[in-house]
Amino acid sequence: MVCAWNSSWGNKGVSMKNSVEVKNISFSYGKTEILNDLSLDIKEGEFMVLLGPSGCGKTTLLNCIAGLLDLTEGQIWIEDDNVTWKEPKDRHIGMVFQSYALYPSMTVEKNLSFGLRMMGTAKKIIDDKIEKAANLLQINELLKRKPSQLSGGQRQRVAIGRALVRDAKVFLFDEPLSNLDAKLRAELRYEIKKLHRDLSNTMIYVTHDQIEAMTLADRISVMKDGLIQQLDTPKQIYNKPANLFVAGFIGSPSMNFLNAKFDKSNQNIIVGTKQIDISKYENINNMINDQKVVFGIRPENINIEKNENSIQCKVELVEPMGADTLVWTSIEGTPISIRLEGSSNYNLNDEINISFDINRSSIFDSKSEERI
């Protein structure tokens, strides 16, 4: 298991030492409880992504780690230091915000040096650090400008530079790319990943964008209603979602779900009048006869082929997306999407036979919504 993680991290300097430890924290706004008894360990040099829909408490958790919100209960440790009641400036962190949060009255240079000036760092050291950060982020040309004269992408580079200059041990990102257009987002995503490769600092990154989460993370923590639903590598989260929520949230187009009943004697599940053979499913022995389940299958794990297990249905909609083509059909009234190669050619009302790659499917108990 550990080996698998290491290979998927792929960067240097990931040790087994914890950089940030969140211990049983709770947080509430007045009577509304946002986080309840949440714990999370983040390893040194790890890129941790907190992913979830809005209102799931991921930004609150980040603000608690940064010290911008006071916990109701629990402890935060950063670099073997209990920082629970320490000021944000004493936590060795740098933070990048969605709204950039550049000081509008200062030039880029002054923005970058603000933290160091507040600490009373010598002018020479400040200049060196600014030059280094500016080179790394390619913002040398912009140093004399005011934030209002920069584009969104440039502003976010400066905001990242501000965290770089402070020699932060831990970088916190609060949806840094959400205000940018799609093209810039992809560009900066690439640069953030490169930055992490080169610096190997611990990074905690909050986003609701699953593509960002999948591409950047060493590990993703999927959150909902202030609880961590699953904490694992992107691969594991995509292929073996722990519950129905994670399965539905990760992946675009999202996973297909069919309500079904397990028939133990025939080793298959029954969807209305159709039967699907699941004898190859890894945890089939954990299922009991007549158990109500939800059968989940990703669009790319459905094949159009005729065999003894295939189900016949009709093409109802075709969405060409360039690299892929998405074909929509339905089984017993439930819409099913199938991801095919871009070159494949299907038309409305074509009769097709589909079969499922059971090895790659996920089956959930319909009551507990947990993976079986």
Added chain:
Amino acid sequence: MNINSNNFQPNGPRPKHLTIGRIGIYCFIFMCALFFLMPLYVMIVTSLKDMDEIRSGNLLYIPKVLSFYAWPKAWSEACTGFVCEGLKPGLINSIKITVPSVIVSVSLGAINGYALAFWRFKGAYFFFGLCLFGAFIPYQVMVYPLLKIESAIGIYSSLPGIILVHTIFGMPILTLIFRNFYASLPIDLFKAARIDGGNFIKIFFYVIIPMSTPITIVAVILQVTGIWNDFLLGLVFAGRDNQPMTVQLNNIVQVDYGVAEYNVDMAATILTSLVPLFVYFISGRWFVRGIAAGAIKG
């Protein structure tokens, strides 16, 4: 089909910009301006007439003979009670009261607003509600208790006494407008400044004040005009030696003996109101911009 650039013409005549409705609006605006300018006109022409001409009635006529003697008299000779030095000492007193009062009250209001907007302490909303309430209490109610307090601590009837009173009465509205302005700034800026190592004072000076220009101008205008035009507080709290211009003006106008010199009264009134008028003229643009920046709304 014949595609020719000559064919791309709009259909029909260009719509007229000057319509009947528009003329009506201009007429209405013009009448309003006349209505509000009328008193000023009467004041100016009266101050330029001599007493014989004023006594003959005809309030709206322009002066037959221009006489300027009322102006220097109002400035340096008119009697305010027993002394006859005109408004001149009042102007100095008004400046001595207004300048420190404005500086102290605006600074404190800004700090209060900053604390309320960014450093949310327990009961901040209650405190904000109190401020809102305080802004609507007629200050006459508090004159007597304040007088007792000031005489108990020994600053009643002095310059510090009147400055303190103006600062206290300016606090609710100033706190309110500064808080609302700061609440409209992105909270992330404040968070970033905290991570960058700012404390309460440093963030205020380095990050918040440089962004406060529009709202500070609004606050200064409010306070300058308010304090300059104040009569009651100046009369009660300033003491005999520090009476502001408005109190002196009242003493000139309200004569118990001799003849009422209307031309001198008018000249004195115009002189007294010159400062707020001047402030509005030079800062009107900023005032509007400050209000638009989220100042007095909400």
